[in-house]
Amino acid sequence: MGSTTGRKFSDIQSDVYDVVIVGGGVSGLTLAAALKASPYTSALKVALIEGMSLAPATKWDPSPDQLSNRVSSITPASQAFLQKIGVWDYVYPERVRQYDDMRVWDGVSGARIQFDSFQLDAAGAPMAYMTENLNLQQALLESLAEAPGDNQVKIFDSTKVEQITNSTDQLDDVDLSSWPAVKLSNGSTLRARLLIGADGVNSPVRSYAGIESRGWDYGQHGLVATLTMEWDDRQDIAWQRFLPTGPIALLPMPGGKASLVWSTTPKLAAHLKSLDPKAFCTLVNAAFRLELADLNYLYTRSDPEEIEAEFEWRDGMLPMEDEGAKFPVRVVEVQENTRASFPLRMRHCDSYVAPRVALVGDAAHTTHPLAGQGLNLGQGDVASLMSVIERAVVRGADIGDEVVLQEYWAERYPANHVMLGVVDKLQKLYCTDSKPVVALRSAGLEVVASMDWIKKLIMKQATGI
Amino acid sequence: MLGTIKHSSSRLCQTTLRLTSRSHSTASSSAFSPDELAHFNALASSWWDANGPSRLLHKMNPLRTSFIFDTIDAYALPSKTRLSGLKMLDVGCGGGILTEALARNPRVESVTGLDMSEQVLEIAKKHKRQDPKLVMEQKLDYKLCSLFDLPVPEAAAEGKDEQRYDVVTMFEVLEHVPDPSALLETATKLVRPGGWIFASTVNRTAAAYLTTIFVGEDLLRMVPKGTHSWSKYINEKELREWFIEHKTSVPGTGEHWDVVTSKGCIYIPFVGWEFCGPRDLGNYFLAARRLS
Structure with a gap:
C-alpha cells in the first residue's frame, strides 16, 4: 500500500454523506423529502445546503391579506407526487x-x-393549483422535521458553497478520490456519494461536473x-x-x-x-x-x-x-x-448527470413562464430521479454510479426537451x-x-x- | 438457426468426454487459457469506465441482480432456501461489477469474488476502496485463484455449521473457459442444499454470431474485439441437459439439481438489457438449484 498517512475513514466519517443536495429551493427540498419518505432510501444519510436562511420558510406566519410574489402553478402530476411523499398535507390549504x-x-x-x-x-x-413557493417550502421543511431524530436530513442554511472539488483525503483504508467534496462557508467539507445540483440556473454543481448548458435569452x-x-x-x-x-x-x-x-x-x-x-x-x-x-x-x-x-x-x-x-x-x-x-431565458443542459452528480430543476433547464411549467419540470425530475435511486438501492448499485444516473437522464431529457421546445416555439410564434x-x-x-x-x-x- | 443447433455437437458433452481422460491437476492449470487472460488483462484499466469498453457489462448488471433475487424469491422453498444472510461466490468476478452490487445488497452476508487475472483483480480491489460502505462492512472479499483451487467448504454435520455457499454466480464465464463442464462440476460441489447456481452465456447460433461478434465487436465496436469466440458459446439446451445428465439423482448422494428457469435476453439500444426473445437464440441466463 505504500506509505500510510495514519488517517482513517472513521476520522472523517461524520462529514461523509450518501446524498448532498445543493439548493434549498422547491426542487432540492422535494428531493430531500422524497428520500426520507421512501422506505428504500429513508436510511440514506442526506445533507442539504442553502446559501440563504430558511428561517422565513420555517417560521412563516403569513397574514391572510398579504401574498408573496413568488408563486407557482402546480400541475396535478406534481401535486400527486407531493401527496405521495406526504408533503401536501403540510401545505396551508387556504393559501392554495x-x-x-x-x-x-x-x-x-x-x-x-x-x-x-x-x-x-x-x-x-x-x-x-396556484400557491406561493413559500407555502411549498414551509410544507417541505415541516415534513423533513417530522423524520425520526437520528435519521433527519442535515440542513446547512445561510451557508455558501465555497468550492467543489474531488476529495483529496489521504486515507489508509478508503479512497474517496472519485467523490465530490463540497467546501462550505462554515469551514466544513462534505463528501458526497451523490451530489445533487438543485442550485438554479447558474449551478455551481453543474460547473464542477463540466456539463454544458445551451440556450438563448x-x-x-x-x-x-x-x-x-x-x-x-x-x-x-x-x-x-x-x-x-x-x-x-x-x-x-x-x-x-x-x-x-x-x-x-x-x-x-x-x-x-x-x-x-x-x-x-x-x-x-x-x-x-x-x-x-x-x-x-x-x-x-x-x-x-x-x-x-x-x-x-x-x-x-x-x-x-x-x-x-x-x-x-x-x-x-x-x-x-x-x-x-x-430576465427570461431558455436553457437546457446536454446531460443531467456525471459520475456522482445529478442536476434537477433549473440547474438542468430553464423555460419561459408562459406555460407555467418551470416548477413542474423540476418536480418531474425529482420523481424520476427518486425512482432511479430507489431501484439502485434495491439492486445494490452505487447510487452515484454514472450508469445508474444515466437512466434518470434518459427518462427526463426527452420529456423536458419536448416541453421546452413547445414553449419556445409558442413564444416565438x-x-x-x-x-x-x-x-x-x-x-x-x-x-x-x-x-x-x-x-x-x-x-x-x-x-x- | 435450428439447423445450427442440430449439427453442431454439444460443446459441454465434448469437454465432458475430455474431462474423463484428464487428471484434475491439468484441468486446474487450464481453467483459463493464456490468450483469454491476456485479453482481460488489457481491459483491466478501463473496467469501471462507465462509457468504456465494459459499458455493456455495466448495463447488464441490473438484469443480473434482479434475475438472482427475483428467482430466489419466486422459487424459494422456505424450509430449504435462505432468503437473506446469503453467502455468495462470484466466479470470474472481473473488476467486480456484479460482486460489488451483491455485497451492497442487505440480503447478502458475504461475497467472495474469484478471478484468474491479477491485473483485473487489482482493479476490483482498488475500486472496492472507493466505497467506504464496502470497506467498513467487510462483506466483500476477492481471491486470485481458479475455482478448481478453491477449497471445498465443509458441509453441515454434527456440531458443524454449513460452510458451503447459498449462491454461486458464473455470469459471462462459461464461454471464456476451455473446460466449462469441469468448471460446472466443481461449482456444484460448493453449493449447499437449497442453494443456487446462476449462470449466463451465449447460444452458439448464427444469430448470436451476428449480434455479439459481427455487430457488437466488428461493426459497432461496443464490445472489445476478441472478447468472444463463437466456438466457445454454449447452447441453452446443452447447459440444461448438462444439469439433467450430470446432476439429476447422482447415485449414492441423494443429490438432485433442478434447472428452475432460464431466460433469453437482448441488448436494446437506448433501453438496455431486457429479458426478451427465445432462450435458445442469443444471450441467456439460467438458474439451477441443488436439492437433496
Whole structure:
C-alpha cells in the first residue's frame, strides 16, 4: 500500500454523506423529502445546503391579506407526487387556489381558445393549483422535521458553497478520490456519494461536473406582482393574452387576489415597475382589455391621471357581455413591494448527470413562464430521479454510479426537451405582429379550439396526468 | 438457426468426454487459457469506465441482480432456501461489477469474488476502496485463484455449521473457459442444499454470431474485439441437459439439481438489457438449484 498517512475513514466519517443536495429551493427540498419518505432510501444519510436562511420558510406566519410574489402553478402530476411523499398535507390549504378553466387569446387577431375541465369531460378536475413557493417550502421543511431524530436530513442554511472539488483525503483504508467534496462557508467539507445540483440556473454543481448548458435569452423580462381584484371571481379562470412584446397572464389566488406574470421588453418592464401603483393597475387592465394600438399609446404616458382618463374612455366602449367571459375582473390594487422582474431565458443542459452528480430543476433547464411549467419540470425530475435511486438501492448499485444516473437522464431529457421546445416555439410564434404569421397562427388556434380531442391531448400534456 | 443447433455437437458433452481422460491437476492449470487472460488483462484499466469498453457489462448488471433475487424469491422453498444472510461466490468476478452490487445488497452476508487475472483483480480491489460502505462492512472479499483451487467448504454435520455457499454466480464465464463442464462440476460441489447456481452465456447460433461478434465487436465496436469466440458459446439446451445428465439423482448422494428457469435476453439500444426473445437464440441466463 505504500506509505500510510495514519488517517482513517472513521476520522472523517461524520462529514461523509450518501446524498448532498445543493439548493434549498422547491426542487432540492422535494428531493430531500422524497428520500426520507421512501422506505428504500429513508436510511440514506442526506445533507442539504442553502446559501440563504430558511428561517422565513420555517417560521412563516403569513397574514391572510398579504401574498408573496413568488408563486407557482402546480400541475396535478406534481401535486400527486407531493401527496405521495406526504408533503401536501403540510401545505396551508387556504393559501392554495385551483383553477379549472383557462382562457388564452391572441392580442393581435383576437383569436381565442378556452380550456375548461367541465367542457372537456373532466368536471371538477383542477388544471393546476396556484400557491406561493413559500407555502411549498414551509410544507417541505415541516415534513423533513417530522423524520425520526437520528435519521433527519442535515440542513446547512445561510451557508455558501465555497468550492467543489474531488476529495483529496489521504486515507489508509478508503479512497474517496472519485467523490465530490463540497467546501462550505462554515469551514466544513462534505463528501458526497451523490451530489445533487438543485442550485438554479447558474449551478455551481453543474460547473464542477463540466456539463454544458445551451440556450438563448428571450430579450424579455418577466414582471411579477400580487394584485387585488375588484371582486373575487369564483369562476377560477387563468387568463393569458399574447401580446407581441410577450404574454401577460393573470392567475387566480385565494381571497380575490391574483398573481401577474407579464413578459415584456426590459424597457417596458422597468417602466411598469416604476409607475405609480394605481397607473400600473390601469395598465394591467388595459393590457387584457384594450386594442394593441390603444395599449401602445398608454405605454408612452406616465401621468397617472392621464393614463386613468385615457383608459376609462376606451374601456367604456367595450361590450358589457364580454365582462368576465373575455376579460378578467378588473385589477384595483397592487400589493406593495411585490413588483419584481427577472430576465427570461431558455436553457437546457446536454446531460443531467456525471459520475456522482445529478442536476434537477433549473440547474438542468430553464423555460419561459408562459406555460407555467418551470416548477413542474423540476418536480418531474425529482420523481424520476427518486425512482432511479430507489431501484439502485434495491439492486445494490452505487447510487452515484454514472450508469445508474444515466437512466434518470434518459427518462427526463426527452420529456423536458419536448416541453421546452413547445414553449419556445409558442413564444416565438406569438412574439410577432407580422400579418401572414398572425393569420396562420389564428387560423391554427381556431382549428384547435374547435376540436375537443386536441384540447384534451394538450391538457393531458400540460397537467402531466 | 435450428439447423445450427442440430449439427453442431454439444460443446459441454465434448469437454465432458475430455474431462474423463484428464487428471484434475491439468484441468486446474487450464481453467483459463493464456490468450483469454491476456485479453482481460488489457481491459483491466478501463473496467469501471462507465462509457468504456465494459459499458455493456455495466448495463447488464441490473438484469443480473434482479434475475438472482427475483428467482430466489419466486422459487424459494422456505424450509430449504435462505432468503437473506446469503453467502455468495462470484466466479470470474472481473473488476467486480456484479460482486460489488451483491455485497451492497442487505440480503447478502458475504461475497467472495474469484478471478484468474491479477491485473483485473487489482482493479476490483482498488475500486472496492472507493466505497467506504464496502470497506467498513467487510462483506466483500476477492481471491486470485481458479475455482478448481478453491477449497471445498465443509458441509453441515454434527456440531458443524454449513460452510458451503447459498449462491454461486458464473455470469459471462462459461464461454471464456476451455473446460466449462469441469468448471460446472466443481461449482456444484460448493453449493449447499437449497442453494443456487446462476449462470449466463451465449447460444452458439448464427444469430448470436451476428449480434455479439459481427455487430457488437466488428461493426459497432461496443464490445472489445476478441472478447468472444463463437466456438466457445454454449447452447441453452446443452447447459440444461448438462444439469439433467450430470446432476439429476447422482447415485449414492441423494443429490438432485433442478434447472428452475432460464431466460433469453437482448441488448436494446437506448433501453438496455431486457429479458426478451427465445432462450435458445442469443444471450441467456439460467438458474439451477441443488436439492437433496
